[in-house]
Structure formats: C-alpha cells, structure tokens
Amino acid sequence: MRISIIGGGLAGVEAAYRILKAGIDVDMFEMRPNKMTPAHHTPNLAELVCSNSLKSLDPTTSQGVLKSELRALDSLVLKVAEKTKVPAGGALAVDRELFSLEIAKELTKFPNFTLYRREVFDISHYTIIATGPLTSDTLANQIIEFTGSDNLNFYDAAAPIVEFSSIDMNSAYFATRYDKGCADYLNCPLTQDEYIAFHTALVNAPRAKLRDFETPNVFEACMPIEIMARRGLDTLRYGPMRPVGLNDKSGKRPYAVVQLRLEDKAGILYNIVGFQTNLTYKAQREVFGLIPALKNAVFSRYGVMHRNTYLNSPVVLQTANASKKDNRIFFAGQLTGVEGYMESAMSGLISGINMLRLINGQDFVSPPIETITGALCSYILAENKNFQPMRACFGILPFLHDVKKDLRPIAYAKRSEEAMDRFITKYAL
C-alpha cells in the first residue's frame, strides 16, 4: 500500500509524518520549484508564505491550546517549530529557512518517503490533497469536477467575525428589515456624529499591503468597505449601512446601521455583513471599534483580502476530511476551510490519522468538540450557507456558561487537555 500526498505545505508534511511513522509508504508530490505559486518564494517544503510567526504560545489562548493539543498528538510542524524558534515574546516564531530544512530532514529520515517534484493534474485513490489556498488551476478544475460543480469557492475579501459575548447589547438590537421574517440580524446603530467619525476614520485607515498578484479586479460584491466608503460620505448609508426598515428599540430609524449575521449554530459568532476589508488588523480594531456596539468587540477572525481556494466543506466532506464521494480521497489544510499555519498542520494530522484508520479497516475519528482541533473539524462540516475559512478561536468551542469570563480561558484549556487525553488513549494515537 502506498499513499499519495499532493502538496508539500504545512498540511502535507504533517499528514506524511503521521503515515510514515506507521511504516506505510508515502509518495509526496510538490510542484515547486518547477511551478511556483504566486506567494511561495522557495522550493522548500512547509514554506511559510508570509509571517514567520506561528502565533501565541500562551497555553490559555486559543492558539496556545491548539499547540498543546498538537503537542499531545506529536505534531511534526510544532516539534520542528520549537526546535527552530527565534525570540518573539509570547509568540512562537521560527527561522523560516531552518524550519523548512528541518522538516525536510525529518521526513527524509524515513526510507519509506519519496518526494517527487512535479505538478499533479488528476486525482487518484488513497490520496491526500493538501494543495492549499493557491492550488494550481488545473488541479483546482479537477477538484471542481470530482466534488461536483461549484464546490470550490474563490474570494478576494472577507468580513471580520466577532464574538457575541463582546457585543454591547445596550446598544445593539435584534431586528429584520421591515420586520419581515425572524429577527435574526443583530443591528448596531450609529448617530450622525458617530457615522461621520466612523467614515472619516475608515477612509484614512491603513490597509494591509497587497502583493502584485493580489491587486485584482475586485468583484463588486467583494468590494472592501474602505474602498466603497471613498466613493462618498453617504455611499455606505445607501449600501451595507442602510438604516431603512431597521428601527431601533425606541422605534426610531437610526442614521446608519451595521448589521451582524449569525455565523454558527451555537450563536457565539457574528459576521459583520458587507464589511469585507483589507485594513490592517490594528486598524480594524480601531475603526470598527468606533461603532458603539462594537467598542469592545473581540475579533474571532479579521477581515482579509487575498486569493483563496477552499472547498465548500459542509457539502463535500465527511468526518476526518475524507470526501463524501469517495472515502479513499482526503483533503487537508487550508483547502478544507481552516485558516492559518497551525490550523493547516492540524488538518493534515487529522487526515493522516484517518487515512491510516481507513487502510486498517477502522472507522473515521475526530477529536472531541471540546478541543480546538475537534471544534475546527466540526466547524468546517456544519451546515453553513455562507461557509468561509475559520481559524482557532474560543468562539467555536461549546460555551462555558457557568465559568466567570476572566477564568474561561483557563477552563477552556483544562477541558481541552482532558478531552484530548481521553481521545488519544481511546484510539491509541
């Protein structure tokens, strides 16, 4: 039995390591350097395309909890990151060149590992597809065909997501426009003065730098809010901040309204409707914090703008990142709708574990929902008409109602540790 892994990025190397350790042969196909993506610069495996930070090490942050879980699961990416780290305060940052070289060294220690430097154009059985957000066009078309039509999404800009518990409900109110249907939207009103201050800050705020390949023809529907705002003072009041039909608690029409839409079944996360943005993260906190109901908003995901290819996972995937159509074909990494370096590695690990279970004739498994790993795996499968990539955050975990707000991170961390221990013991991982 030989397993093919397409893509030698963060997810691909993690999946490979898990399978190699079990003594199974792995053929890895990486198209670089013969064919480069618009973001990669080297032929290296597990190249970090942008920041060299793998985010927080603090065990009581969501990223720290994810790292604890990955450590317990013997993640290659985490092990090598810890070995090649550079000083970065509370974050785990690495020497990116050393990091990649060390990953390659670890994999090539296995005699059952073969690396082919070529682009893959088609999909075969017993394969893990981990080709990332910049999957080559031909393979992307094959994936569209295999998964069934429009199941690949491409987007240029995404709106931020905030945690419900951080929204000021003295200011925000539930309502639907003209009271039609259920009052599902959360509305954040602004007075004229507040709107003018917000508009001024928005048009003057710094934007994240775009690479050449990302200075795209932006679809009108994906127009970043700061660009739309530059068209005129009132443009947003006739667009995403339209107040008509959204009277406030006193029955009056606000000057402008920002609408938030539920992002998950648990009611924990809300998407800021129409607020696709390319502002820097700091500017997003500052400018969107001028909306009174969002003054203390906790961002589960910031708005981003870059090319991204990802599956409509709720429709095409089943547990364990296996495709619904053929459970011998797995996906992994950012392509499945997780977002971030560690999240992609985590996804590769889950695909690797389950590919092994498949070839051993065992059922697929996913970590418990109380872990960040399990919650992300579950998030990408949950029914969601507006599915967009998600990173590690406490907002996707089952909420701990009985624990005080400031003690919650520690409680989340402890609960995750216990749940992951049980999972690892149960399945002898």
Ligand SMILES: Cc1cc2nc3c(=O)[nH]c(=O)nc-3n(C[C@H](O)[C@H](O)[C@H](O)COP(=O)(O)OP(=O)(O)OC[C@H]3O[C@@H](n4cnc5c(N)ncnc54)[C@H](O)[C@@H]3O)c2cc1C
């Ligand atoms: C521009 C950009 C910047 C980002 N910056 C950050 C950041 O700073 N921090 C963060 O946490 N996350 C960031 N991300 C998100 C994400 O974490 C990374 O994209 C991450 O590398 C995803 O891991 P992956 O394994 O899914 O894909 P990748 O790491 O991209 O690996 C996929 C691999 O597949 C190869 N490949 C593609 N098509 C084929 C084919 N047909 N045949 C063979 N090989 C193929 C590619 O060459 C690549 O090596 C960024 C994403 C982008 C696009």
